[in-house]
Amino acid sequence: MFGQIVFSVSVKDILLIGRDCNLAGQSDSGKRTLKYISPEERVFNRKSTFRRCRRQICVPENWNNNLLFLSKRNLILYPCSAHGGMRLPPLEADCLLDPFGTKAVLVHKLKPTKSHWELLQLLTMSESRSSRCRIRSVGMENSVSASVEQQADLDCLSTADVTSHASLPGINPNPLRDVGKSTNIVWQECMVKKEVREKHLRQKGCVVWITGLSGSGKSTLACTLDHALLRRGRLSYVLDGDNLRHGLNKNLGFSAEDRTENIRRVGEVAKLFADAGLICIASFISPYRKDRDACRKLLPKGDFIEVYLKVPLELCELRDPKGLYKLARAGKIKCFTGIDDPYEEPKNCEIVIEPIDGLLASPEEIAARVISFMEEKGYLQISK
Ligand SMILES: Nc1ncnc2c1ncn2[C@@H]1O[C@H](COP(=O)(O)OS(=O)(=O)O)[C@@H](OP(=O)(O)O)[C@H]1O
Ligand SMILES: Nc1ncnc2c1ncn2[C@@H]1O[C@H](COP(=O)(O)OP(=O)(O)O)[C@@H](O)[C@H]1O
Numbered sequence: 476m477f478g479q480i481v482f483s484v485s486v487k488d489i490l491l492i493g494r495d496c497n498l499a500g501q502s503d504s505g506k507r508t509l510k511y512i513s514p515e516e517r518v519f520n521r522k523s524t525f526r527r528c529r530r531q532i533c534v535p536e537n538w539n540n541n542l543l544f545l546s547k548r549n550l551i552l553y554p555c556s557a558h559g560g561m562r563l564p565p566l567e568a569d570c571l572l573d574p575f576g577t578k579a580v581l582v583h584k585l586k587p588t589k590s591h592w593e594l595l596q597l598l599t600m601s602e603s604r605s606s607r608c609r610i611r612s613v614g615m616e617n618s619v620s621a622s623v624e625q626q627a628d629l630d631c632l633s634t635a636d637v638t639s640h641a642s643l644p645g646i647n648p649n650p651l652r653d654v655g656k657s658t659n660i661v662w663q664e665c666m667v668k669k670e671v672r673e674k675h676l677r678q679k680g681c682v683v684w685i686t687g688l689s690g691s692g693k694s695t696l697a698c699t700l701d702h703a704l705l706r707r708g709r710l711s712y713v714l715d716g717d718n719l720r721h722g723l724n725k726n727l728g729f730s731a732e733d734r735t736e737n738i739r740r741v742g743e744v745a746k747l748f749a750d751a752g753l754i755c756i757a758s759f760i761s762p763y764r765k766d767r768d769a770c771r772k773l774l775p776k777g778d779f780i781e782v783y784l785k786v787p788l789e790l791c792e793l794r795d796p797k798g799l800y801k802l803a804r805a806g807k808i809k810c811f812t813g814i815d816d817p818y819e820e821p822k823n824c825e826i827v828i829e830p831i832d833g834l835l836a837s838p839e840e841i842a843a844r845v846i847s848f849m850e851e852k853g854y855l856q857i858s859k
Contacts, residue, residue, distance in 0.1 A: 672752035678709050679854040680749035682774060683845060685758040686767060686821065687784030688813045689799060690791035692838065696784065697758035699838040700845055704754060707846070709855055711754035714741055729810050735766050742770030749778055754854070762812050764819040777852060781824035782845060786835065788813045 651659045673679050683700065685693045697713045704711045716737075720727065724740060727733040738761050748755035761767050771779040791813065792800040803811035810816040821827075826848055828841050836844070849855050 669750050669752060673857055676710055676752045677857050678752065678754060679778075679857060680752040680754070681778040681780060681849070681854050682745045682749050682755045682757060682770070683711075683780045683782060683849075684745070684761070684767065684770065685756065685782045685784065686761045686824075687786060688788060688791045688818055689760060689811075690794045690796060691784040691786035692835075692841075693758040693760075693784060695838045696782070696841050696845075697756045700756055700842040703839070703842045703846060707855070709754060710752075711756055712748055714745060714748075714755060714757045714759075716759040719744075729816070731763070734761075735763060738763070738766040738770060742766075742773050745770065746773045749774060754849075760812050760818070762816065762818045764821065767821065780826070780845070780848065780852075780854075781821055782826045782828065783821045783824045784841075785820070785827050785829035787830070790830070790835075 651661055654660060669680060685696055687693050694715055694717070697715060701711050701713050719741060720737070723744070724737050727737045738759060741757055741759060745755045745757050757770075761770075767781065771781070773779075795801060799808060799811065800814065802808045803814040812818050826845060828836065828844070846855070
Protein backbone atom coordinates (compact mmCIF):
# COMPACT_ATOMS: atom_id res chain seq x y z
CA MET A 476 0.00 0.00 0.00
CA PHE A 477 1.57 3.25 -1.10
CA GLY A 478 0.80 6.45 0.62
CA GLN A 479 -1.36 9.37 -0.29
CA ILE A 480 -0.68 12.94 0.38
CA VAL A 481 -3.05 15.77 -0.27
CA PHE A 482 -2.00 19.20 -1.37
CA SER A 483 -4.09 22.24 -2.01
CA VAL A 484 -2.95 23.30 -5.41
CA SER A 485 -4.29 24.84 -8.51
CA VAL A 486 -4.09 22.82 -11.70
CA LYS A 487 -2.04 25.44 -13.39
CA ASP A 488 0.53 25.67 -10.64
CA ILE A 489 3.96 24.33 -10.83
CA LEU A 490 5.94 24.20 -7.67
CA LEU A 491 9.61 24.32 -7.29
CA ILE A 492 11.85 23.90 -4.36
CA GLY A 493 15.20 25.28 -5.18
CA ARG A 494 18.63 25.83 -3.79
CA ASP A 495 17.45 28.31 -1.19
CA CYS A 496 15.25 25.75 0.53
CA ASN A 497 17.35 24.99 3.54
CA LEU A 498 15.81 21.64 4.01
CA ALA A 499 18.76 20.11 5.68
CA GLY A 500 19.43 22.97 8.02
CA GLN A 501 21.83 24.78 5.80
CA SER A 502 21.23 28.21 7.23
CA ASP A 503 23.94 29.51 9.55
CA SER A 504 21.43 30.80 12.12
CA GLY A 505 20.61 27.19 12.83
CA LYS A 506 16.97 27.80 11.90
CA ARG A 507 15.74 25.55 9.22
CA THR A 508 13.36 27.09 6.79
CA LEU A 509 11.56 25.95 3.74
CA LYS A 510 10.61 28.30 0.95
CA TYR A 511 8.20 27.93 -1.86
CA ILE A 512 9.01 30.03 -4.85
CA SER A 513 6.66 30.62 -7.69
CA PRO A 514 7.73 29.48 -11.11
CA GLU A 515 7.32 33.01 -12.36
CA GLU A 516 9.75 34.25 -9.81
CA ARG A 517 12.13 31.50 -10.68
CA VAL A 518 12.01 32.38 -14.30
CA PHE A 519 12.42 36.01 -13.44
CA ASN A 520 15.32 35.45 -11.07
CA ARG A 521 17.18 32.88 -13.02
CA LYS A 522 16.56 33.93 -16.52
CA SER A 523 16.75 31.04 -18.88
CA THR A 524 17.24 28.56 -16.06
CA PHE A 525 13.72 27.31 -16.60
CA ARG A 526 11.56 27.28 -19.58
CA ARG A 527 7.86 26.95 -18.97
CA CYS A 528 5.86 25.21 -21.60
CA ARG A 529 2.42 23.73 -21.33
CA ARG A 530 2.46 23.14 -17.62
CA GLN A 531 5.83 21.59 -17.85
CA ILE A 532 9.14 22.83 -16.83
CA CYS A 533 12.45 22.07 -18.38
CA VAL A 534 15.35 21.88 -16.04
CA PRO A 535 18.95 21.98 -17.16
CA GLU A 536 20.80 18.75 -16.61
CA ASN A 537 23.25 20.26 -14.21
CA TRP A 538 20.48 21.52 -11.93
CA ASN A 539 21.39 20.19 -8.56
CA ASN A 540 18.54 21.15 -6.30
CA ASN A 541 15.33 19.81 -4.91
CA LEU A 542 12.57 20.10 -7.38
CA LEU A 543 8.88 19.54 -6.93
CA PHE A 544 7.12 19.34 -10.20
CA LEU A 545 3.37 19.29 -10.35
CA SER A 546 1.31 19.11 -13.47
CA LYS A 547 -2.28 18.16 -14.05
CA ARG A 548 -1.44 14.50 -14.01
CA ASN A 549 1.76 14.08 -12.15
CA LEU A 550 3.82 15.05 -9.22
CA ILE A 551 7.48 14.36 -9.34
CA LEU A 552 9.65 15.16 -6.45
CA TYR A 553 13.34 15.30 -7.14
CA PRO A 554 15.10 15.77 -3.85
CA CYS A 555 18.85 15.99 -4.05
CA SER A 556 21.84 17.58 -2.40
CA ALA A 557 19.91 19.07 0.49
CA HIS A 558 19.73 15.58 1.91
CA GLY A 559 23.33 15.32 2.89
CA GLY A 560 24.46 15.48 -0.68
CA MET A 561 22.67 12.23 -1.42
CA ARG A 562 20.67 11.94 -4.59
CA LEU A 563 17.33 10.27 -4.09
CA PRO A 564 15.43 8.65 -6.89
CA PRO A 565 12.59 10.77 -8.23
CA LEU A 566 9.29 10.20 -6.51
CA GLU A 567 6.44 9.94 -8.93
CA ALA A 568 2.79 10.16 -8.11
CA ASP A 569 -0.49 10.17 -9.93
CA CYS A 570 -2.29 13.36 -9.28
CA LEU A 571 -6.05 13.07 -8.90
CA LEU A 572 -7.79 16.41 -8.92
CA ASP A 573 -11.10 17.30 -7.37
CA PRO A 574 -13.83 18.74 -9.63
CA PHE A 575 -12.81 22.29 -8.78
CA GLY A 576 -9.20 21.69 -9.51
CA THR A 577 -8.18 23.02 -6.13
CA LYS A 578 -7.25 19.84 -4.34
CA ALA A 579 -5.03 17.11 -5.53
CA VAL A 580 -4.61 13.64 -4.13
CA LEU A 581 -1.23 12.29 -4.97
CA VAL A 582 -1.04 8.53 -5.19
CA HIS A 583 2.54 7.42 -5.30
CA LYS A 584 3.63 5.06 -7.98
CA LEU A 585 6.74 4.09 -6.14
CA LYS A 586 7.07 3.40 -2.48
CA PRO A 587 8.51 6.60 -1.09
CA THR A 588 11.68 6.38 0.91
CA LYS A 589 11.96 7.89 4.35
CA SER A 590 13.66 10.94 2.95
CA HIS A 591 10.91 11.49 0.43
CA TRP A 592 8.45 11.39 3.21
CA GLU A 593 10.41 13.77 5.30
CA LEU A 594 10.33 16.21 2.48
CA LEU A 595 6.62 15.77 1.95
CA GLN A 596 6.04 16.09 5.66
CA LEU A 597 7.90 19.38 5.63
CA LEU A 598 5.52 20.57 3.00
CA THR A 599 2.45 19.51 4.90
CA MET A 600 3.75 21.02 8.10
CA SER A 601 4.49 24.28 6.41
CA GLU A 602 1.06 24.24 4.90
CA SER A 603 -0.67 23.66 8.21
CA ARG A 604 1.41 26.24 10.00
CA SER A 605 0.71 28.96 7.54
CA SER A 606 -2.91 28.34 6.82
CA ARG A 607 -3.35 31.37 4.59
CA CYS A 608 -0.48 30.33 2.39
CA ARG A 609 -1.49 27.48 0.24
CA ILE A 610 1.26 25.52 -1.29
CA ARG A 611 0.26 27.00 -4.60
CA SER A 612 2.29 30.06 -5.19
CA VAL A 613 0.93 31.53 -8.36
CA GLY A 614 -1.04 34.66 -7.60
CA MET A 615 -0.07 34.63 -3.96
CA GLU A 616 2.99 35.64 -2.07
CA ASN A 617 6.12 34.75 -3.84
CA SER A 618 7.41 32.70 -1.04
CA VAL A 619 6.50 31.51 2.39
CA SER A 620 8.76 30.08 4.98
CA ALA A 621 8.22 27.98 8.02
CA SER A 622 10.39 26.78 10.80
CA VAL A 623 10.62 23.04 10.68
CA GLU A 624 12.12 22.34 14.04
CA GLN A 625 9.13 20.13 14.81
CA GLN A 626 10.50 17.79 12.22
CA ALA A 627 12.76 16.35 14.85
CA ASP A 628 9.71 14.83 16.53
CA LEU A 629 8.87 12.99 13.37
CA ASP A 630 12.29 11.54 12.92
CA CYS A 631 11.46 8.63 15.15
CA LEU A 632 8.76 7.49 12.73
CA SER A 633 9.69 4.87 10.24
CA THR A 634 8.58 5.02 6.64
CA ALA A 635 6.00 2.36 7.33
CA ASP A 636 4.51 4.56 10.04
CA VAL A 637 3.61 7.35 7.73
CA THR A 638 3.10 5.81 4.34
CA SER A 639 -0.31 4.37 4.98
CA HIS A 640 -2.16 7.67 4.70
CA ALA A 641 -1.27 11.28 5.04
CA SER A 642 -3.30 14.35 4.39
CA LEU A 643 -3.36 18.01 5.14
CA PRO A 644 -5.54 19.49 7.84
CA GLY A 645 -8.46 21.25 6.20
CA ILE A 646 -8.09 19.48 2.89
CA ASN A 647 -9.91 16.25 2.62
CA PRO A 648 -10.56 13.75 -0.12
CA ASN A 649 -13.27 11.95 1.85
CA PRO A 650 -16.93 12.36 0.86
CA LEU A 651 -19.47 14.57 2.59
CA ARG A 652 -21.72 12.60 4.94
CA ASP A 653 -24.75 13.05 7.15
CA VAL A 654 -24.32 11.56 10.61
CA GLY A 655 -27.28 11.91 12.98
CA LYS A 656 -28.23 15.56 12.99
CA SER A 657 -24.87 16.58 11.58
CA THR A 658 -25.17 17.14 7.87
CA ASN A 659 -22.42 17.62 5.30
CA ILE A 660 -19.55 16.51 7.45
CA VAL A 661 -16.32 14.91 6.37
CA TRP A 662 -14.05 12.46 8.17
CA GLN A 663 -10.67 14.11 8.72
CA GLU A 664 -7.67 11.84 8.58
CA CYS A 665 -4.41 12.69 10.28
CA MET A 666 -0.95 11.60 9.36
CA VAL A 667 -0.04 10.28 12.81
CA LYS A 668 -1.96 7.09 13.35
CA LYS A 669 -2.97 5.16 16.45
CA GLU A 670 -0.25 2.58 15.80
CA VAL A 671 2.38 5.32 15.81
CA ARG A 672 1.18 6.65 19.15
CA GLU A 673 1.05 3.11 20.53
CA LYS A 674 4.64 2.50 19.48
CA HIS A 675 5.59 5.76 21.09
CA LEU A 676 3.87 4.76 24.34
CA ARG A 677 4.83 1.08 24.06
CA GLN A 678 1.31 -0.03 24.85
CA LYS A 679 -1.90 -0.74 23.03
CA GLY A 680 -4.75 1.72 23.44
CA CYS A 681 -7.82 0.05 24.93
CA VAL A 682 -10.72 0.50 27.33
CA VAL A 683 -11.03 -1.25 30.67
CA TRP A 684 -14.72 -0.91 31.49
CA ILE A 685 -15.57 -1.45 35.16
CA THR A 686 -19.25 -2.04 35.88
CA GLY A 687 -21.15 -2.87 39.07
CA LEU A 688 -23.51 -1.54 41.70
CA SER A 689 -22.87 1.62 43.62
CA GLY A 690 -20.43 0.71 46.41
CA SER A 691 -19.09 -2.35 44.61
CA GLY A 692 -15.60 -0.82 44.47
CA LYS A 693 -15.46 0.54 40.91
CA SER A 694 -13.75 3.84 41.71
CA THR A 695 -11.34 2.15 44.12
CA LEU A 696 -10.34 -0.42 41.52
CA ALA A 697 -10.07 2.23 38.78
CA CYS A 698 -7.66 4.33 40.83
CA THR A 699 -5.67 1.31 42.05
CA LEU A 700 -5.31 0.00 38.50
CA ASP A 701 -4.37 3.44 37.20
CA HIS A 702 -1.63 3.68 39.80
CA ALA A 703 -0.38 0.13 39.25
CA LEU A 704 -0.12 0.78 35.50
CA LEU A 705 1.77 4.00 36.08
CA ARG A 706 4.25 2.15 38.28
CA ARG A 707 4.86 -0.17 35.35
CA GLY A 708 5.51 2.79 33.09
CA ARG A 709 2.16 2.57 31.32
CA LEU A 710 -0.15 5.49 30.69
CA SER A 711 -3.82 5.28 31.63
CA TYR A 712 -6.63 7.69 32.41
CA VAL A 713 -9.68 7.21 34.59
CA LEU A 714 -13.15 8.25 33.52
CA ASP A 715 -15.38 8.00 36.59
CA GLY A 716 -19.17 8.28 36.69
CA ASP A 717 -19.31 10.79 39.54
CA ASN A 718 -16.60 12.94 37.93
CA LEU A 719 -18.05 13.06 34.44
CA ARG A 720 -21.39 14.04 35.90
CA HIS A 721 -19.63 17.15 37.23
CA GLY A 722 -18.93 18.35 33.70
CA LEU A 723 -19.54 16.70 30.36
CA ASN A 724 -22.65 14.90 31.66
CA LYS A 725 -23.97 17.39 34.19
CA ASN A 726 -27.16 17.82 32.20
CA LEU A 727 -28.05 14.15 32.71
CA GLY A 728 -29.95 12.55 35.58
CA PHE A 729 -30.67 8.92 36.39
CA SER A 730 -33.68 8.16 34.19
CA ALA A 731 -33.17 5.22 31.82
CA GLU A 732 -32.76 7.61 28.87
CA ASP A 733 -30.25 9.76 30.70
CA ARG A 734 -28.19 6.77 31.84
CA THR A 735 -28.14 5.52 28.27
CA GLU A 736 -26.98 8.90 27.00
CA ASN A 737 -24.42 9.07 29.83
CA ILE A 738 -22.91 5.76 28.78
CA ARG A 739 -23.08 6.59 25.06
CA ARG A 740 -21.06 9.76 25.59
CA VAL A 741 -18.59 8.01 27.84
CA GLY A 742 -18.20 5.22 25.28
CA GLU A 743 -17.32 7.78 22.62
CA VAL A 744 -14.86 9.57 24.89
CA ALA A 745 -13.28 6.26 25.91
CA LYS A 746 -12.89 5.38 22.25
CA LEU A 747 -10.99 8.62 21.69
CA PHE A 748 -8.71 7.91 24.63
CA ALA A 749 -8.00 4.43 23.28
CA ASP A 750 -7.32 5.94 19.88
CA ALA A 751 -4.86 8.27 21.58
CA GLY A 752 -3.02 5.11 22.63
CA LEU A 753 -4.02 5.32 26.28
CA ILE A 754 -5.47 2.69 28.54
CA CYS A 755 -8.80 4.25 29.36
CA ILE A 756 -10.29 3.01 32.62
CA ALA A 757 -14.02 3.71 32.65
CA SER A 758 -15.80 3.21 35.95
CA PHE A 759 -19.56 3.52 35.68
CA ILE A 760 -22.53 1.64 37.10
CA SER A 761 -23.62 1.32 33.46
CA PRO A 762 -26.60 -0.77 34.47
CA TYR A 763 -27.93 -1.61 31.02
CA ARG A 764 -26.31 -4.41 29.03
CA LYS A 765 -27.23 -2.94 25.66
CA ASP A 766 -25.49 0.33 26.54
CA ARG A 767 -22.28 -1.43 27.58
CA ASP A 768 -22.42 -3.60 24.48
CA ALA A 769 -22.86 -0.51 22.31
CA CYS A 770 -19.64 0.90 23.80
CA ARG A 771 -17.88 -2.39 23.13
CA LYS A 772 -18.95 -2.22 19.49
CA LEU A 773 -17.28 1.17 19.08
CA LEU A 774 -13.88 -0.44 19.49
CA PRO A 775 -11.86 -2.97 17.53
CA LYS A 776 -12.32 -6.56 18.72
CA GLY A 777 -10.49 -7.21 21.96
CA ASP A 778 -9.93 -3.57 22.84
CA PHE A 779 -12.89 -3.43 25.25
CA ILE A 780 -12.13 -5.26 28.46
CA GLU A 781 -15.22 -5.48 30.64
CA VAL A 782 -14.66 -6.06 34.34
CA TYR A 783 -17.75 -6.89 36.40
CA LEU A 784 -17.51 -6.30 40.10
CA LYS A 785 -20.08 -8.86 41.16
CA VAL A 786 -20.45 -7.66 44.71
CA PRO A 787 -23.78 -8.59 46.35
CA LEU A 788 -26.20 -5.77 46.99
CA GLU A 789 -26.15 -6.56 50.73
CA LEU A 790 -22.40 -5.94 50.89
CA CYS A 791 -22.64 -2.73 48.86
CA GLU A 792 -25.42 -1.55 51.12
CA LEU A 793 -23.41 -2.43 54.17
CA ARG A 794 -20.48 -0.38 52.87
CA ASP A 795 -22.66 2.55 51.76
CA PRO A 796 -19.72 4.99 51.88
CA LYS A 797 -21.81 7.94 50.69
CA GLY A 798 -24.98 7.09 52.59
CA LEU A 799 -26.87 6.80 49.30
CA TYR A 800 -28.46 3.41 50.01
CA LYS A 801 -29.80 4.77 53.25
CA LEU A 802 -31.37 7.70 51.43
CA ALA A 803 -32.71 5.38 48.73
CA ARG A 804 -34.27 3.06 51.31
CA ALA A 805 -35.82 6.09 52.95
CA GLY A 806 -37.31 7.03 49.55
CA LYS A 807 -35.28 10.23 49.44
CA ILE A 808 -33.44 9.14 46.29
CA LYS A 809 -35.60 7.71 43.54
CA CYS A 810 -34.53 5.23 40.87
CA PHE A 811 -31.48 4.05 42.79
CA THR A 812 -29.72 1.15 41.08
CA GLY A 813 -30.30 -2.12 42.90
CA ILE A 814 -33.11 -0.67 45.02
CA ASP A 815 -35.78 0.61 42.67
CA ASP A 816 -33.87 0.60 39.43
CA PRO A 817 -32.46 -2.41 37.56
CA TYR A 818 -28.90 -3.63 37.11
CA GLU A 819 -28.39 -6.05 34.23
CA GLU A 820 -25.41 -8.34 34.75
CA PRO A 821 -22.96 -8.84 31.89
CA LYS A 822 -23.28 -12.18 30.09
CA ASN A 823 -19.90 -12.53 28.45
CA CYS A 824 -17.52 -10.11 30.06
CA GLU A 825 -13.77 -10.61 30.16
CA ILE A 826 -13.30 -10.57 33.93
CA VAL A 827 -15.74 -11.26 36.78
CA ILE A 828 -14.68 -10.43 40.30
CA GLU A 829 -16.77 -11.95 43.06
CA PRO A 830 -16.29 -12.94 46.66
CA ILE A 831 -15.00 -16.45 47.28
CA ASP A 832 -16.22 -17.98 50.54
CA GLY A 833 -17.56 -14.56 51.41
CA LEU A 834 -14.17 -12.94 50.93
CA LEU A 835 -13.44 -10.38 48.24
CA ALA A 836 -9.93 -9.85 46.95
CA SER A 837 -8.25 -6.57 47.84
CA PRO A 838 -8.26 -3.73 45.26
CA GLU A 839 -4.54 -4.40 44.63
CA GLU A 840 -5.19 -8.08 43.96
CA ILE A 841 -8.04 -7.27 41.59
CA ALA A 842 -5.87 -4.72 39.77
CA ALA A 843 -3.12 -7.33 39.44
CA ARG A 844 -5.61 -9.70 37.89
CA VAL A 845 -6.68 -7.11 35.33
CA ILE A 846 -3.05 -6.35 34.54
CA SER A 847 -2.17 -9.99 33.99
CA PHE A 848 -5.15 -10.31 31.63
CA MET A 849 -3.94 -7.27 29.70
CA GLU A 850 -0.42 -8.62 29.60
CA GLU A 851 -1.63 -11.95 28.31
CA LYS A 852 -3.53 -10.20 25.52
CA GLY A 853 -0.52 -8.08 24.56
CA TYR A 854 -1.84 -4.70 25.64
CA LEU A 855 1.10 -3.76 27.79
CA GLN A 856 4.06 -4.35 25.58
CA ILE A 857 4.70 -3.21 22.08
CA SER A 858 8.15 -3.16 20.61
CA LYS A 859 9.36 0.17 19.20
N1 LIG B 1 -30.29 7.08 41.44
C1 LIG B 1 -28.99 6.78 41.41
N2 LIG B 1 -28.58 5.57 40.99
C2 LIG B 1 -27.28 5.27 40.97
N3 LIG B 1 -26.29 6.12 41.31
C3 LIG B 1 -26.65 7.34 41.75
C4 LIG B 1 -28.00 7.73 41.80
N4 LIG B 1 -28.06 9.00 42.26
C5 LIG B 1 -26.80 9.40 42.46
N5 LIG B 1 -25.95 8.42 42.15
C6 LIG B 1 -24.47 8.60 42.15
O1 LIG B 1 -24.09 8.57 40.79
C7 LIG B 1 -23.04 7.66 40.62
C8 LIG B 1 -23.28 6.77 39.40
O2 LIG B 1 -23.08 7.50 38.22
P1 LIG B 1 -22.90 6.69 36.88
O3 LIG B 1 -22.69 7.73 35.84
O4 LIG B 1 -21.87 5.66 37.05
O5 LIG B 1 -24.33 6.01 36.69
S1 LIG B 1 -24.92 5.32 35.41
O6 LIG B 1 -23.86 4.49 34.81
O7 LIG B 1 -25.37 6.35 34.48
O8 LIG B 1 -26.05 4.50 35.89
C9 LIG B 1 -23.00 6.78 41.82
O9 LIG B 1 -21.61 6.58 42.06
P2 LIG B 1 -21.01 5.15 42.56
O10 LIG B 1 -21.51 4.97 43.94
O11 LIG B 1 -19.53 5.38 42.51
O12 LIG B 1 -21.46 4.08 41.62
C10 LIG B 1 -23.68 7.57 42.89
O13 LIG B 1 -22.73 8.26 43.66
N1 LIG C 1 -11.84 -4.84 47.10
C1 LIG C 1 -12.36 -4.21 48.14
N2 LIG C 1 -12.40 -4.81 49.34
C2 LIG C 1 -12.93 -4.17 50.40
N3 LIG C 1 -13.45 -2.92 50.34
C3 LIG C 1 -13.45 -2.30 49.17
C4 LIG C 1 -12.90 -2.89 48.01
N4 LIG C 1 -13.04 -2.04 46.99
C5 LIG C 1 -13.64 -0.94 47.49
N5 LIG C 1 -13.89 -1.09 48.81
C6 LIG C 1 -14.57 -0.13 49.66
O1 LIG C 1 -15.93 -0.10 49.24
C7 LIG C 1 -16.45 1.19 49.30
C8 LIG C 1 -17.03 1.56 47.94
O2 LIG C 1 -15.99 1.64 47.02
P1 LIG C 1 -16.07 2.58 45.77
O3 LIG C 1 -14.82 2.39 45.04
O4 LIG C 1 -16.43 3.95 46.21
O5 LIG C 1 -17.30 1.93 44.99
P2 LIG C 1 -18.11 2.46 43.75
O6 LIG C 1 -17.24 3.38 42.99
O7 LIG C 1 -18.48 1.24 42.99
O8 LIG C 1 -19.31 3.16 44.33
C9 LIG C 1 -15.31 2.09 49.74
O9 LIG C 1 -15.46 2.35 51.11
C10 LIG C 1 -14.08 1.29 49.49
O10 LIG C 1 -13.05 1.57 50.39
